[in-house]
Amino acid sequence: MADKNFKKPDTNRVTMxxxxxxxxxxxxxxxxxxxxxxKVSKKTLHSIQDAIAATGFVPNAVAGALxxxxxxxxxxxxPSLTNVVYTSFMATFSEHLRQNGYQVLMSExxxxxxxxxxxIATHLSRRPDAMLLTGxxxxxxxxxxxxxxGIPVVEIWDITDIPIDICVGFNHSAAGRAVAxxxxxxxxxxxxxxxxxxxxxxxxxxAFAERFSTFSRTTVPDANxxxxxxxxxxxxxxxxxxxQYGFQSGxxxxxxxLSAHGAIIELRTRGLKVPQDVAVVGFxxxxxxxxxxxxxxxxxxxxxxxxxxAASSLLDRLTGQPTxxxxxxxxEILTRASA
Amino acid sequence: MADKNFKKPDTNRVTMxxxxxxxxxxxxxxxxxxxxxxKVSKKTLHSIQDAIAATGFVPNAVAGALxxxxxxxxxxxxPSLTNVVYTSFMATFSEHLRQNGYQVLMSExxxxxxxxxxxIATHLSRRPDAMLLTGxxxxxxxxxxxxxxGIPVVEIWDITDIPIDICVGFNHSAAGRAVAxxxxxxxxxxxxxxxxxxxxxxxxxxAFAERFSTFSRTTVPDANxxxxxxxxxxxxxxxxxxxQYGFQSGxxxxxxxLSAHGAIIELRTRGLKVPQDVAVVGFxxxxxxxxxxxxxxxxxxxxxxxxxxAASSLLDRLTGQPTxxxxxxxxEILTRASA
DNA sequence: CTGTTAGCGCTTTCAG
DNA sequence: CTGAAAGCGCTAACAG
Numbered sequence: 001m002a003d004k005n006f007k008k009p010d011t012n013r014v015t016m017x018x019x020x021x022x023x024x025x026x027x028x029x030x031x032x033x034x035x036x037x038x039k040v041s042k043k044t045l046h047s048i049q050d051a052i053a054a055t056g057f058v059p060n061a062v063a064g065a066l067x068x069x070x071x072x073x074x075x076x077x078x079p080s081l082t083n084v085v086y087t088s089f090m091a092t093f094s095e096h097l098r099q100n101g102y103q104v105l106m107s108e109x110x111x112x113x114x115x116x117x118x119x120i121a122t123h124l125s126r127r128p129d130a131m132l133l134t135g136x137x138x139x140x141x142x143x144x145x146x147x148x149x150g151i152p153v154v155e156i157w158d159i160t161d162i163p164i165d166i167c168v169g170f171n172h173s174a175a176g177r178a179v180a181x182x183x184x185x186x187x188x189x190x191x192x193x194x195x196x197x198x199x200x201x202x203x204x205x206x207a208f209a210e211r212f213s214t215f216s217r218t219t220v221p222d223a224n225x226x227x228x229x230x231x232x233x234x235x236x237x238x239x240x241x242x243x244q245y246g247f248q249s250g251x252x253x254x255x256x257x258l259s260a261h262g263a264i265i266e267l268r269t270r271g272l273k274v275p276q277d278v279a280v281v282g283f284x285x286x287x288x289x290x291x292x293x294x295x296x297x298x299x300x301x302x303x304x305x306x307x308x309x310a311a312s313s314l315l316d317r318l319t320g321q322p323t324x325x326x327x328x329x330x331x332e333i334l335t336r337a338s339a
Numbered sequence: 340m341a342d343k344n345f346k347k348p349d350t351n352r353v354t355m356x357x358x359x360x361x362x363x364x365x366x367x368x369x370x371x372x373x374x375x376x377x378k379v380s381k382k383t384l385h386s387i388q389d390a391i392a393a394t395g396f397v398p399n400a401v402a403g404a405l406x407x408x409x410x411x412x413x414x415x416x417x418p419s420l421t422n423v424v425y426t427s428f429m430a431t432f433s434e435h436l437r438q439n440g441y442q443v444l445m446s447e448x449x450x451x452x453x454x455x456x457x458x459i460a461t462h463l464s465r466r467p468d469a470m471l472l473t474g475x476x477x478x479x480x481x482x483x484x485x486x487x488x489g490i491p492v493v494e495i496w497d498i499t500d501i502p503i504d505i506c507v508g509f510n511h512s513a514a515g516r517a518v519a520x521x522x523x524x525x526x527x528x529x530x531x532x533x534x535x536x537x538x539x540x541x542x543x544x545x546a547f548a549e550r551f552s553t554f555s556r557t558t559v560p561d562a563n564x565x566x567x568x569x570x571x572x573x574x575x576x577x578x579x580x581x582x583q584y585g586f587q588s589g590x591x592x593x594x595x596x597l598s599a600h601g602a603i604i605e606l607r608t609r610g611l612k613v614p615q616d617v618a619v620v621g622f623x624x625x626x627x628x629x630x631x632x633x634x635x636x637x638x639x640x641x642x643x644x645x646x647x648x649a650a651s652s653l654l655d656r657l658t659g660q661p662t663x664x665x666x667x668x669x670x671e672i673l674t675r676a677s678a
Numbered sequence: 679c680t681g682t683t684a685g686c687g688c689t690t691t692c693a694g
Numbered sequence: 695c696t697g698a699a700a701g702c703g704c705t706a707a708c709a710g
Contacts, residue, residue, distance in 0.1 A: 015703060026681055031705065041679060056487050061464040062404045063703035066686045071401060081430045087420045091447060094420075098446075103461065105444050107437075108430060122442065125400040148395055231627040258627075265632050288570040288597075293604050354687060365697055370689065380695060402687035405702045409689095 014057040022051040034059060065127065074314065075123035076106045076132040077116065079198070080228065085256075085284050085303070086134070089156070092307025093132070100315055102129065109134070111198060111227050117142050124149050130314045136160040136167055137199060152317035154310045158200055159328050166317070168309045168327035172200045175299055175331050176207030176253075179281055182333050183251045184215040188279060190250030193222045194237040194259050196229040201255035204283070208253050221245045225259055234262020242270065249277050251339060257282035257289050257298055264292065264338065279339035294337035301331050353396040361390040373398065404466065413653065414462035415445045415471040416455065418537070419567065424595075424623050424642070425473070428495070431646025432471070439654055441468065448473070450537060450566050456481050463488050469653045475499040475506055476538060491656035493649045497539055498667050505656070507648045507666035511539045514638055514670050515546030515592075518620055521672050522590045523554040527618060529589030532561045533576040533598050535568040540594035543622070547592050560584045564598055573601020581609065588616050590678060596621035596628050596637055603631065603677065618678035633676035640670050 016030040023030070025044055033040045033048040040048070051057075065071040074097055078086045094104045105126060109116050116133075120142050123131065130152040136159065138146075146153050146164055153165040160167055183191055191212050195205040209220040221244075223237035237259060241247040254260035260282030264274050274280055274294055282289060285300035309327050316323040355369040362369070364383055372379045372387040379387070390396075404410040413436055417425045433443045444465065448455050455472075459481050462470065469491040475498065477485075485492050485503055492504040499506055522530055530551050534544040548559035560583075562576035576598060580586040593599035599621030603613050613619055613633055621628060624639035648666050655662040 013703095017703080027704080028682080028706095029680060031703095032680085035705085039679070044679085056484065058460060058463045058484065058488075060405075060466060060703055062401055062410060062466050063686090064705070065401045066399075066405050066688085067703075067705040069686070069705095081426045081433075082423050084421050084423070087426060091420045094447065103444065103446070103465070105442065107442070108433065121397060124397045126442070127399060127401050145395065145397065149397075230630075232630040235630055262627075262630060265630065269632055288601075291569075291571040291574055291601060291604065293608055352687095356687080366688080367690095367698080368696060370687095371696085374689085378695070383696085399687055402702090403689070405704085406687080406689040408702070 013060075014055045015060070016057070019048065019051045019055055019057050022055065023047040069127075071127045071129055072102050073126060073128045074102050074104050074130045074132065075126070075128040076104050077109050077119055077123070078106065078132075078134050079109055079111055081106075081108045083228070084286055089303050089307045089310075092304055093311050096308055096311035097315070113137070113139070117145075120145055129318060130154070132156060132310060132314070133164075135200060136163065136169075138164070152314050154314050156306060156310050159326060161326070163325055166313050166323065166325045166327075168306060168313065168329065170301055170329045170331050172203045173207035175283075176204035176209075177211040178331070178333060179204075179253050179299060180208045180211035180215070183253070183279065183281065183339065184212065186251070186279065186339065188251040189216045190218060190247070191216065191220050192241050192245065192247050192250065192252050193220060194225060194234060194241070194252060194254040194263060195222055196225050196233075196255045196259065197227050198255065201229075201283075205253070205255060221247070225255075229254075229256035229259045231258055231262035231265065234259030235266040236262075238263035238266040242266075247278070248272060251279040251281065253281045253283075255283055257284045257286040257296060260296055260298065260338070261288070261292055264294070264296075275337065275339050281333075281339045285334055289334075290336065297336045297339035298334055299331050300334050302329055305329060352399075353394045354399070355396070358387060358390045358394055358396050361394065362386040408466075410466045410468055411441050412465060412467045413441050413443050413469045413471065414465070414467040415443050416448050416458055416462070417445065417471075417473050418448055418450055420445075420447045422567070423625055428642050428646045428649075431643055432650050435647055435650035436654070452476070452478070456484075459484055468657060469493070471495060471649060471653070472503075474539060475502065475508075477503070491653050493653050495645060495649050498665060500665070502664055505652050505662065505664045505666075507645060507652065507668065509640055509668045509670050511542045512546035514622075515543035515548075516550040517670070517672060518543075518592050518638060519547045519550035519554070522592070522618065522620065522678065523551065525590070525618065525678065527590040528555045529557060529586070530555065530559050531580050531584065531586050531589065531591050532559060533564060533573060533580070533591060533593040533602060534561055535564050535572070535594045535598065536566050537594065540568075540622075544592070544594060560586070564594075568593075568595035568598045570597055570601035570604065573598030574605040575601075577602035577605040581605075586617070587611060590618040590620065592620045592622075594622055596623045596625040596635060599635055599637070599677070600627070600631055603633070603635075614676065614678050620672075620678045624673060628673075629675065636675045636678035637673055638670050639673050641668055644668060 017027040020027045020030045133155045136155045155167040158169040193205045223240045225233035225237050282296045282298035285298045289296040313323045356366040359366045359369045472494045475494045494506040497508040532544045562579045564572035564576050621635045621637035624637045628635040628637050652662045
């Protein structure tokens with residue numbers, strides 16, 4: 001809005017035509033030299049390369065994209081930039097795509113679903129060649145827009161029978177149930193949960209609570225940490241469970257390793273022993289999970305695999321290869337000291 | 340390379356011309372309705388909006404950028420996507436820019452400086468309206484390319500007298516010295532450091548070591564954690580300090596809150612008390628610093644302010660406002676329980 | 679192997 | 695307030 005409609009101080013931008021002039025060929029030949037060097041004679045190739053070096057030519061990908069209808073851009077919408085769970089995935093994903101000549105345009109959606117539609121439109125205006133979305137719950141409008149764009153779309157971190165195009169993730173309810181079974185097998189008869197305000201985390205929590213209560217016939221109290229999981233939020237939630245529910249023995253299933261870490265700190269500060277008094281299970285298997293004391297029992301998802309699959313299935317679509325559209329990565333409970 | 344030169348299945352993309360046809364005006368009027376709605380009559384504005392809704396038109400920002408020479412894109416090169424220190428800054432930065440109609444194209448440079456030049460070129464090919472770089476050490480080639488692009492550039496996390504254009508950060512050597520003085524004032528006569536392989540971290544470390552040794556007349560052993568700071572790396576480094584140097588009392592200055600956290604865990608696991616036996620100082624004031632036990636004494640930089648200033652000074656340049664080119668944010672030692 | 683000819687879908691003058 | 699004309703810098707056929 002504060003847009004001054006300011007015109008860029010026409011930097012003497014070098015074009016392919018300029019390079020061509022210097023090398024004694026037309027602009028088209030320069031274009032060819034760059035994209036199909038084998039279709040150009042060694043001699044002209046050389047003089048073009050010299051001309052490029054001399055002029056400091058940087059190709060204009062904007063013009064290229066307009067002409068070719070391929071932007072070599074992949075849009076990625078993730079809930080949070082500061083959550084390592086998402087960014088570590090993105091690092092793998094981006095790297096894989098970059099190696100194939102694509103750049104990733106990433107935006108944070110936050111945890112407000114309303115935000116997503118607007119962001120999708122903004123991203124589509126850049127004419128990305130493909131798009132990555134987090135989760136499988138998207139508005140009808142979003143689905144329609146994406147279908148209209150006619151580009152490959154991958155939805156990650158969750159699975160569904162009816163993906164927009166491709167999905168790669170795992171079943172969150174199944175994960176919640178598996179943890180309930182694990183803790184029951186360990187002989188726990190009381191359990192609580194610490195959950196962030198995230199749709200998938202809530203699904204794990206409710207599946208956990210439902211299953212666990214079939215074993216213990218007690219209800220499973222939950223402490224919600226709000227939007228973002230953190231060590232601080234985990235401490236607070238644990239404090240709440242202790243103060244409000246007198247929770248001093250049993251097991252706690254946290255929606256994130258971070259809040260689990262916080263819960264452990266709070267328990268120890270109060271003189272409670274982990275896992276003897278309270279067992280703690282995290283989620284995500286972040287890098288620190290094995291390094292804290294006690295080492296954290298948690299649910300692991302192969303994020304590397306996730307990043308690779310998301311990228312390679314898009315790449316397959318982009319190159320016309322056949323691809324599976326539903327990838328269930330599963331998960332694994334890693335037993336460590338905390339539970 | 341594996342590029343099949345695959346052509347996009349010509350989705351019947353709606354253009355401004357299509358919208359115009361439906362609304363009974365020319366393409367130009369549609370363009371105006373979108374960018375200068377006040378220059379179009381209420382009536383045509385309405386019929387255009389209806390036509391847009393009916394067709395599901397999404398403007399083509401690629402064509403727009405080519406014609407206007409403004410991409411509304413800002414490139415950002417950061418060392419690591421998984422380091423909260425950088426991403427929390429980016430969240431602020433991106434948000435501020437988005438509110439002004441810009442999108443941020445972010446890439447990870449890693450800690451290998453050689454990578455940067457290639458990435459800068461790739462980014463410049465998208466014709467961003469501005470660029471953000473991390474640190475103030477850049478190759479001559481990079482500087483030249485950036486100057487040739489003629490766009491505003493902001494360098495963050497460090498300061499220099501000769502920024503490419505704008506820099507906003509603080510003096511890392513001064514921070515290192517300040518911590519040395521702080522620990523000396525607390526009466527410590529032995530100190531060690533735990534440092535990641537990061538140019539700025541190394542500068543803090545060497546300034547710290549130099550200053551501290553003028554007080555204590557002992558050398559300051561350093562344990563290098565390699566590329567990325569983490570809790571695990573901090574534990575290992577602390578173990579190394581204890582095992583190799585018999586370091587069981589004194590103070591440790593860590594280049595990151597993460598490694599400091601790891602150091603504390605290692606110390607406690609070995610039965611050493613923090614801060615009674617060993618005092619620990621971190622760097623960065625990450626969100627968890629106040630939440631761990633003992634709460635972490637650390638060096639804080641106002642990341643929010645950093646994000647805002649980086650964005651607003653670019654925006655100032657973009658709108659032709661005068662702007663300071665060197666912003667020294669300073670830093671602050673936050674005294675908590677660990678040192 | 680190289681050049682010619684047409685656009686890609688917009689924004690920007692300049693007229694009316 | 696609206697339209698006509700001219701490109702932005704490149705890629706994609708098609709000739710030669």
